[in-house]
Structure formats: structure tokens, C-alpha cells
Amino acid sequence: MTQYILALDQGTTSSRAMLFDHAGQACGMAQQEFAQYFPQPGWVEHDANQIWASQLAVAREVLQAQGVSGKDIVAIGIANQRETMVLWDRLTGEPLAPAIVWQDRRSAGACDALRSAGHAPLIQETTGLVLDAYFSATKLQWLLDAVPGARTRAARGELAAGTIDSWLIFKLSGAHLTDTSNASRTMLMNLRTLRWDARMLALFDIPLQVLPEIVPSSAVATHADAAWLGTAIPIAGIAGDQQAATFGQACLQPGMAKNTYGTGCFMLMHAGAAPVASSNNLLATVGWTLGRSGAEWGCTDYLLEGSVFMAGAIVQWLRDGLGLIESAAQIEAVALQVPDAGGVVLVPAFTGLGAPHWDPYARGTIMGLSRGSNRSHIARAALESIAYQSTDVLEAMQKDAAIGLQELRVDGGAARNNLLMQFQADMLGVPVVRPAITETTALGVAYLAGLATGFWSGADEIAAQWQVERRFLPQMDVGERGERLYLWRRALERARAWIA
Numbered sequence: 080m081t082q083y084i085l086a087l088d089q090g091t092t093s094s095r096a097m098l099f100d101h102a103g104q105a106c107g108m109a110q111q112e113f114a115q116y117f118p119q120p121g122w123v124e125h126d127a128n129q130i131w132a133s134q135l136a137v138a139r140e141v142l143q144a145q146g147v148s149g150k151d152i153v154a155i156g157i158a159n160q161r162e163t164m165v166l167w168d169r170l171t172g173e174p175l176a177p178a179i180v181w182q183d184r185r186s187a188g189a190c191d192a193l194r195s196a197g198h199a200p201l202i203q204e205t206t207g208l209v210l211d212a213y214f215s216a217t218k219l220q221w222l223l224d225a226v227p228g229a230r231t232r233a234a235r236g237e238l239a240a241g242t243i244d245s246w247l248i249f250k251l252s253g254a255h256l257t258d259t260s261n262a263s264r265t266m267l268m269n270l271r272t273l274r275w276d277a278r279m280l281a282l283f284d285i286p287l288q289v290l291p292e293i294v295p296s297s298a299v300a301t302h303a304d305a306a307w308l309g310t311a312i313p314i315a316g317i318a319g320d321q322q323a324a325t326f327g328q329a330c331l332q333p334g335m336a337k338n339t340y341g342t343g344c345f346m347l348m349h350a351g352a353a354p355v356a357s358s359n360n361l362l363a364t365v366g367w368t369l370g371r372s373g374a375e376w377g378c379t380d381y382l383l384e385g386s387v388f389m390a391g392a393i394v395q396w397l398r399d400g401l402g403l404i405e406s407a408a409q410i411e412a413v414a415l416q417v418p419d420a421g422g423v424v425l426v427p428a429f430t431g432l433g434a435p436h437w438d439p440y441a442r443g444t445i446m447g448l449s450r451g452s453n454r455s456h457i458a459r460a461a462l463e464s465i466a467y468q469s470t471d472v473l474e475a476m477q478k479d480a481a482i483g484l485q486e487l488r489v490d491g492g493a494a495r496n497n498l499l500m501q502f503q504a505d506m507l508g509v510p511v512v513r514p515a516i517t518e519t520t521a522l523g524v525a526y527l528a529g530l531a532t533g534f535w536s537g538a539d540e541i542a543a544q545w546q547v548e549r550r551f552l553p554q555m556d557v558g559e560r561g562e563r564l565y566l567w568r569r570a571l572e573r574a575r576a577w578i579a
Contacts (some may be wrong), residue, residue, distance in 0.1 A: 082141050084529045085142075085152045085312070086503050086521035087134055089159045089243050090320065091180065094133040096141045097521040101534065103544040105518055107147075109140035111158030114179060121184040124177035127165045130243065135307060142308065150310035151313035154299075155251075156316030156528035158323040158520050159243040161264045164218040166226065166240045166289075172250065175238070179218040186217035198282060205279060207263065207270040207354055213386075215242060216283045223285070235290035244317050251314065254301040257291040258317035259379060263365035268293065270354045270363060273379065283340065290443075295377065296322070297527040298370025316528030320520045321345045322366050324490060325382060327523025328335040328514065329545040331538050334482035336473065337519075338503075340493035343433070344387035344469050346363060348476045348484075354381045359475035360435040361385045370531060383479055385434030385472035389427040393461045396429070403454045411498050414459040422447040424570040425460040427468075432575070435475040442577040446570045456471045466503040473507060486510045488520045497551075504557035506564065512550045515546040 081100060087097040100106050111133040116124040130500040142148065164179035167174045179185070190212050193199065199210040223230045234239050239249065242265070245257045262268040262275075267285060269276040275290055294300045296318045315462055318326065321339065323478045325347045328337040336348040347366070354363040366380040373465055394410050397403045404410050428441035445457065451570050477484055492515055493499060504511040516522055529535040555563075 080151065082151055082153050082534070083136065083147060084154055084156060084158045084525040084534060085534075086158065086525040086528075087247065088320070088521040088524070088567065089130060089134055089157070089247060089418060091160045091182075094130065094137050096134070096137040096520065097518060097525070098141055098145060098147065099522060099525040101121050103526075103541075105516065105522075107136060107141045107145040107204040108518075109137040109144065111137050113133045119185075121187075124185040125163065125180055127167070127174040127178045127246055128400060130178070134247060138308060139343065141562045146216035149305075149312055151545075152308065152312050153534050154313045154315040154528040154532045155303055156524035157244050157247055157314065158318055158320045159247070159261070161242065161319040161321065162213060162215045162218075164215045164222065164240065165242050165243065166219070166222045166229065166519070167182065167246070167249070169237060169255075170237045175229060176222055178243075179222065181213060182219065184212050186221050187212040189217045189220060193282070201278070202266060204356070205245045205269055205276055206266050209230055209360065209362060214266040216265060216279065216285065219285055220283045230284075230286070234286040236288040239291070240289045240290050241291045244319075248301065248314060248317070251303040251307060252301040255291045256294050256317070258294055258300075259298040259365045259368040260296050260318045260322040262293045264319060264335070270365070273365070273368065282495050295370035297531045299531055303497070310563070313532060315531035316524045318367055318524050318527055321347055321384065322364070322382065323521075323523035323527070324519040325520030325523065326351070326367055326526055327521070329542045330487040330492065331380075331486060331542060334480065334485065335488070336476065336484055337488040337490065338469055339491060340390050340465065340491035340499070342390065342392045344390040344465065344472075345384065346384045346472045346476065347384045348389070348473075348480060348482075350381045350383045352378060352380060352534065355383055355479055357383060357479045359383050359479050359565045360437050361475055361479055362434070367527060383476050385475065387468040387472060388433045389537050390465045390468070391491075392429075393427045393464060394493070397458060397461055403457060406558040410458050410462065413455050413495050414462055414498055416455040417453075417459060420460040420463055421452055421456040422449070422566075423452055423460040424458045425457065426570050427461070427464050427576040428574045434472050435573060436471075436575070441575045444570065444574045446573065447566075462496065462499045463502055465499060466506050467564070469503060470564065472504040473568050484509050486512050488512050490514065494512065500551045501554070504551040504553045506561060508553050508557070510553070511551040512547055513549045513551075513572075515548040
């Protein structure tokens with residue numbers, strides 16, 4: 080009888096469930112979108128109960144569609160949108176407020192106050208993170224202040240808080256857990272001890288009693304109750320979505336890197352068995368912790384990460400904001416109508432600039448326009464801007480890690496754009512490699528769950544399953560590459576600090 084790993088991939092706009100067999104092949108997928116709420120400018124919220132209901136529904140749907148029962152599932156892996164924070168009642172299991180999504184900016188003022196008070200260096204040294212409302216600590220601080228009586232109840236142990244992995248695990252099993260990769264995104268975990276840091280808890284006024292226990296990313300952490308899928312199933316893999324995707328891309332050795340081209344870009348490089356302090360405004364984060372037998376912890380691998388805010392979102396803007404294309408898939412054909420961007424440079428700083436610049440006051444610009452410029456030049460410049468931003472981040476990573484990049488593994492929707500992938504290879508000067516299986520987030524957390532339960536024997540077996548669909552080799556000469564990057568950086572400087 081065929082056995083499977085069930086991967087729950089809980090994203091920002093939808094919940095998915097996928098089944099993987101021993102060959103690492105996807106054998107079924109179900110997906111369900113859920114509502115997004117924007118109660119005020121800069122606020123982004125989710126209904127945590129909708130997230131749970133949609134995730135349970137797709138898990139049941141994929142099993143039913145494939146004729147698989149819970150007894151055929153060796154383990155469950157959970158990958159999740161990171162930094163989103165939920166606060167709930169331990170007794171009733173009900174949320175006390177909407178979940179505050181990672182994109183939410185309501186706690187930016189709290190971050191500004193901490194920065195003015197001189198706390199940013201200690202936060203970065205302890206947690207590896209840049210002080211920003213992106214991360215979970217100030218979200219939880221806001222919830223404890225905004226919900227009447229929450230801080231007192233939290234201190235008494237009556238409430239639970241956590242990122243989406245914790246929420247799903249609690250609903251599935253009743254256990255209050257998170258893994259090291261998700262904990263490292265809260266701004267509350269010490270990156271070296273892998274434990275909640277007392278100084279950070281005091282700084283953000285977070286009671287320890289409200290937080291989950293930190294466990295390895297790959298270990299049998301608990302069991303899903305038999306009521307949900309017909310039998311009790313080990314929950315053995317837990318990871319933030321970008322760490323899971325890095326594992327799914329088999330970036331298992333220092334210097335290996337992947338880039339996910341989604342709404343934004345998330346670039347992560349394997350930095351080794353110890354955190355690498357960034358001198359170039361990148362994030363040091365846990366990749367994953369592999370457990371051993373029982374409660375014994377194994378090794379932890381660390382990553383360097385850089386986030387680009389606008390990638391696929393630029394294409395959506397060309398479609399919805401400017402009406403230059405009718406569908407996102409059309410952009411490659413439109414851009415190919417011209418041999419190059421004709422000197423046009425688009426800086427997509429619509430919501431500021433992410434890594435390595437971290438400039439919230441930058442704004443989008445289109446430069447180099449002439450009477451001969453047309454929509455194809457703008458479309459091409461939009462695609463090129465994605466590659467330029469990624470090049471800036473990856474060059475910073477190489478400086479921090481002191482490791483030369485040999486190739487970049489890619490996934491995400493925009494990775495299917497051949498023109499963009501070729502230009503990315505040209506700008507980096509190294510091959511860009513697209514895998515045969517692009518559902519790397521779900522695959523990665525499936526691998527973590529499968530390693531913990533013996534479904535896969537080890538990292539070597541996982542690495543052997545990774546296969547290339549297409550390799551894009553650099554074709555541009557060094558001189559032309561340098562000229563294009565120089566033009567991009569001139570335009571970038573003009574976009575920076577625009578509203579400061």
C-alpha cells in the first residue's frame with residue numbers, strides 16, 4: 080500500500096494541502112482562498128477561524144480526491160505564512176481578535192520609539208532581525224494592549240499566542256508549539272540559544288506564559304487528533320514558508336541559495352551551522368533544526384535572507400493600474416517585442432525599498448523615457464527591475480557570507496517567465512536553475528516531516544530527488560552587465576528618500 084506525507088501549506092491568501100509519495104512526487108493538491116481584511120490604511124487582518132476551516136477542508140479534500148485514508152499518511156508537515164500573529168483563549172480555542180498579518184504596519188510607531196530609545200542594535204544582535212513592524216513582537220504587544228484584560232490573562236496562562244503554525248497545531252492537537260524557524264521570525268527568540276530571550280520579552284512586555292514551546296523543525300512534535308482525518312497522525316515537520324522552500328530546493332550546503340519570485344521576492348542563502356551577522360542590512364534567521372530521537376535536538380542550519388517587496392506585484396500594477404497588459408501571463412510576449420528596455424528603468428519602490436536598502440520613504444519611478452518609449456519598453460523595464468533588485472540582495476549575501484554563489488535555484492510564479500530568468504542569470508553572472516517540481520514550500524515541509532519519521536533516510540536521498548527542469552546560463556558580457564547595473568543604481572538613488 081502506498082504511503083504519503085501530507086503537507087499543509089498555509090499561505091497569505093489561500094490554504095493548500097498536498098500529498099507527496101516516497102519519490103517526492105506530488106500526488107494531489109487542494110486549495111481554498113480566504114478573505115483579506117483592511118480595516119484601516121496600513122492594517123491587514125485575517126480571520127484565524129477562516130484559516131483553520133480552510134486548512135482542514137483542503138486536507139480532507141485532497142485525501143478524498145485521491146482515495147487516501149488517514150492510515151495511509153505517515154506524517155503531517157506544516158508550512159505557514161510567517162510573522163502573522165494570533166491571540167486566543169486556551170480553554171475555548173477561540174481567537175480574541177483578528178490575526179495581524181505580516182504585511183500590517185500598525186506597530187510601526189512602536190518600532191520607531193524603540194529605535195529612538197537606542198534598542199535596535201541589541202535587537203539585531205540577539206535575534207538577527209532588523210527592527211521593523213514586519214516581525215511578530217510588536218504585533219503581539221499591540222494585541223495584548225488592545226484586547227481588554229489580555230495582558231493580565233496572558234500572565235496567568237489563560238491565553239495563547241503564536242504564529243500560524245502554532246495556531247494550526249493547537250487546533251489539530253491541543254498542543255501549543257512552534258519550531259525554531261518560525262520562532263526566529265518573532266523578534267523574541269535568541270538566535271544562538273534557540274530559546275525565548277528574557278531581554279526581548281521585557282523590552283516588548285510579553286509574558287513568557289503566553290508563548291508556545293519551541294521544538295525542532297523536523298521531529299515528531301505531537302499528533303493530530305483522530306477526529307480530524309480519521310486517525311491520529313504525527314505532526315513531524317514545521318517550518319516558515321520560505322525556510323521550507325529553501326529545504327525543498329535542497330539548498331542544504333553553505334553558499335547554496337534560492338529565490339522565490341512571488342508577489343515579492345524572498346532570497347535565502349545557506350549560511351552554515353552558525354548565524355552570520357549581516358553588515359549589509361540582511362536578516363540572519365534559522366533555516367531549520369533537525370531533531371534526533373525523542374526530545375533530543377540535532378543540528379540547526381542558519382540562513383541569510385533578503386526580501387524584495389515588489390516582484391510579481393509590479394506585473395499586477397501594469398495590468399490593473401496602468402492597463403498596459405490584459406493578463407500577467409502576457410507580459411513576456413509584450414516585453415519580447417523590443418530587443419531591450421531602450422534606456423527605460425523602472426524602480427518599483429511603491430511601498431518603499433526592502434533589503435538591502437530598507438528605505439520606507441522611497442517611491443516608485445520610471446526614468447529614461449523618450450518619445451520612442453512604448454509599453455513594451457516599460458514592460459521589459461518592469462521585468463528587469465525584478466532581476467535588478469534580486470541582484471542587489473544576492474550581492475549583499477555574498478559579502479556577508481564570504482561565499483561565492485555558484486548558482487541560484489528559483490521557484491514561484493514569475494520563475495516561469497523565461498525572459499526574466501535569462502536576464503537574472505545575465506545580471507548575476509551565474510546559472511539560474513528552475514527545478515522540475517516548483518511547489519517547493521509544500522515539498523520542503525514534507526521532507527522535514529518525512530525525515531523525522533524515517534520516510535526518507537537522510538539529506539542525501541532528498542538532494543538526489545531534486546531535478547532540473549531548465550538551466551539559464553549567463554550570456555551577457557561583463558561590460559554590458561556593468562553598464563546596466565550602473566544605470567539601475569543611478570535610478571535607485573533618485574527614488575530613495577522621496578517623501579522624507
